[in-house]
Amino acid sequence: MRPTTKDLAKAAGVSLATVDRVLNGRSGVRKKTIATVNDAIKRIGFERNQIAATLARQRAYRFAFAVPRSGGEFLDEIIERIREFDRVGRAEMIETEVIRIDDRDPHEAARTLGRLSPDKIDGIAIMAPETPQIRDALHRMRERGIETIPFVANQQEDGFVGIDNRAAGATAGRLMGRFLGQRQGTVIALTETTQSRDSLERRLGFDGVVNRDYTNLRVLPTLETHGDPGRTRHVLRNALDAHDDVVGLYIMGAEARTPIEVGGQLNAINRLVVIAHERTLSTEAALRSGEIDAVIHQDPGHLVRSAVRILRAKCENRSTLASQERIRIEILIAENL
Amino acid sequence: MRPTTKDLAKAAGVSLATVDRVLNGRSGVRKKTIATVNDAIKRIGFERNQIAATLARQRAYRFAFAVPRSGGEFLDEIIERIREFDRVGRAEMIETEVIRIDDRDPHEAARTLGRLSPDKIDGIAIMAPETPQIRDALHRMRERGIETIPFVANQQEDGFVGIDNRAAGATAGRLMGRFLGQRQGTVIALTETTQSRDSLERRLGFDGVVNRDYTNLRVLPTLETHGDPGRTRHVLRNALDAHDDVVGLYIMGAEARTPIEVGGQLNAINRLVVIAHERTLSTEAALRSGEIDAVIHQDPGHLVRSAVRILRAKCENRSTLASQERIRIEILIAENL
DNA sequence: GTTGATCTGAGGTGCGTACCTCAATTAAGC
DNA sequence: GCTTAATTGAGGTACGCACCTCAGATCAAC
Numbered sequence A, B: 001m002r003p004t005t006k007d008l009a010k011a012a013g014v015s016l017a018t019v020d021r022v023l024n025g026r027s028g029v030r031k032k033t034i035a036t037v038n039d040a041i042k043r044i045g046f047e048r049n050q051i052a053a054t055l056a057r058q059r060a061y062r063f064a065f066a067v068p069r070s071g072g073e074f075l076d077e078i079i080e081r082i083r084e085f086d087r088v089g090r091a092e093m094i095e096t097e098v099i100r101i102d103d104r105d106p107h108e109a110a111r112t113l114g115r116l117s118p119d120k121i122d123g124i125a126i127m128a129p130e131t132p133q134i135r136d137a138l139h140r141m142r143e144r145g146i147e148t149i150p151f152v153a154n155q156q157e158d159g160f161v162g163i164d165n166r167a168a169g170a171t172a173g174r175l176m177g178r179f180l181g182q183r184q185g186t187v188i189a190l191t192e193t194t195q196s197r198d199s200l201e202r203r204l205g206f207d208g209v210v211n212r213d214y215t216n217l218r219v220l221p222t223l224e225t226h227g228d229p230g231r232t233r234h235v236l237r238n239a240l241d242a243h244d245d246v247v248g249l250y251i252m253g254a255e256a257r258t259p260i261e262v263g264g265q266l267n268a269i270n271r272l273v274v275i276a277h278e279r280t281l282s283t284e285a286a287l288r289s290g291e292i293d294a295v296i297h298q299d300p301g302h303l304v305r306s307a308v309r310i311l312r313a314k315c316e317n318r319s320t321l322a323s324q325e326r327i328r329i330e331i332l333i334a335e336n337l
Numbered sequence C: 001g002t003t004g005a006t007c008t009g010a011g012g013t014g015c016g017t018a019c020c021t022c023a024a025t026t027a028a029g030c
Numbered sequence D: 001g002c003t004t005a006a007t008t009g010a011g012g013t014a015c016g017c018a019c020c021t022c023a024g025a026t027c028a029a030c
Helices: A005-012 A016-023 A031-044 A050-056 A073-092 A106-114 A132-144 A165-180 A197-213 A229-242 A257-265 A281-289 A300-315 B005-012 B016-023 B031-044 B050-057 B073-092 B106-114 B132-144 B165-180 B197-213 B229-242 B257-265 B281-289 B300-315
Strands: A061-068 A094-101 A123-126 A147-150 A185-191 A217-219 A246-251 A273-277 A294-297 A330-332 B061-068 B094-101 B123-126 B147-150 B185-191 B217-219 B246-251 B273-277 B294-297 B330-332
Touching (some): A005 A016, A005 A031, A016 A031, A050 B050, A050 B073, A061 A073, A061 A300, A073 A300, A073 B050, A094 A106, A123 A132, A123 A300, A132 A147, A147 A300, A165 A217, A165 A246, A165 A273, A165 A294, A165 B165, A185 A197, A185 A229, A197 A217, A217 A246, A229 A257, A246 A257, A257 A273, A257 A281, A273 A281, A281 A294, A330 B330, B005 B016, B005 B031, B016 B031, B061 B073, B061 B300, B073 B094, B073 B300, B106 B132, B123 B132, B147 B300, B165 B197, B165 B217, B165 B246, B165 B273, B185 B197, B229 B257, B246 B257, B273 B281, B281 B294
Parallel strands (some): A123 A147, A185 A246, A246 A273, A273 A294, B061 B123, B185 B217, B246 B273
């Protein structure tokens, strides 16, 4: 039989109350006693029964996902997965909710986060640009006892859930090079805004591979669409007009729908190797139809489940298996959709 | 507050004992009463608290993974993931164990499975060839009340956990075609044994794509290694001698180490596009060194966690979210390892 | 109406932990 | 040694459900 708290109390020569105080980090225990209990934990191999602990808490874990108010298909997909998780999670006493924050107004976003109280929420996964205001708000949340982790954005932070965007860019670069083979020419790189760290990282990774291993290719400075179809058409047409040897298109942003549409209309896409990011209804359809050649993807379901596992582990101050939590950089083509 | 069994009893106008009988499928309840309770469940949106239910069972779930006695690196990897899961699972009252079965002796395998009693085990994931003896043994296990699911092998069975091998082969075929570009020549396909259904499916998928879309390529009949380095060297050398235009090598089996080694020794691999299955220490190293170009993979951690989720859901007669349980066909290259 | 079988209710115990109160003990400062 | 504060123990209740017993109700067949 697995040792219980009762066994632990006996082994440590203390009462259940003290065991409880130590296990849950409550105050009013001498350092020496804490050490005694910890020794006993190791000695008898005690491990808290999380099932019983969760039940005894008398309330569900409540986790929030703070996501931008504006977003494309990929964000919709993530939100759908959060809601899906919520449905099955309730039976395991985990409730999840989506909180929208305004990524264009850092002050308002910080205020929204500031309003969250530990009474209503145990942890939060944040998908937001790293502005000083947000950073401050997060710091204050942690002080109030709310666990936080960066989600999809801000990979350099601790406990990040998401992919290594630099490696993702390198992956795209490798595929671009290999798919183009001996062909010589220009590659267009497109994103919503070059301000975003994700785009920067991806571009760095992409260039790293292409410049080193595919000297037959030349990558143009990144074009910006600002998510605007008109502007997308404009910059794309300009680039195609200016270079008659365009052979590849790398769509770096999460919103590939408009570039694909515009590319198709310009009748350019059929001759190009096109690589985009994130599986959405649009990129999936484009993969099937052959309009694009590969998609670099991170699984939204895994993202959500991993974030919840990590938040929960933090609440129970456990550690997690890093190997289990690394989000894969997936390569999708028509055949493995 | 979520409705509890008590609320359900009140809503259905029956006692807690009857609610328990219905929820857990015990005998001695009239059909009409069962219907009344089920109606009430829907009406008030009752959902069993799995945390409390698990605790009240007074014992952990015990799941087994039946895997072949002989196997290569990929099997080792899977077993390692099972043990890893076991360590974290115990805190959630899920115990897992590995059972070795002799895949060369179906009778002995069936006997091993036959010895398993519902007292000692709640469910089992089986990775074994589909012989009549095994099929019988599984049938009898289910009758005894042990849940079973096919694992990695036998994808056509219900509840299968693993990848669609035909699609995996098609994925390999597409990559082979794209990586070779305009090059013309012969492609070698290699496996341990063509008797295995996995190999057959992969070959079918591979051929489907290559024969249709890459007429510049010709795929030779599948070579068999029987897992023997000597034989591998022999058949590979023969094939390379017989065809001076070999441009690609497709290693279909799970054990790629020997073919990669032999190919390297024959000094052939550097000129070829090589695609293998399953990430292992060998294929990972070969990807990094450039000896192979891509690996088609299924994540062992996901395989194990998914199998456990499905077995547990079956024990609690719940349904699972199919979308969450589909094992991805992953494409690995050096950049997204 | 009786008998026997079938169904249902009432009530209990226990799982392993969280979280609470209050009294008792021990340590620390003077 | 005394006072005060810090530490510890004892005991309780609760979570939502599984699983048990036994008496009482209901039903069907005769």
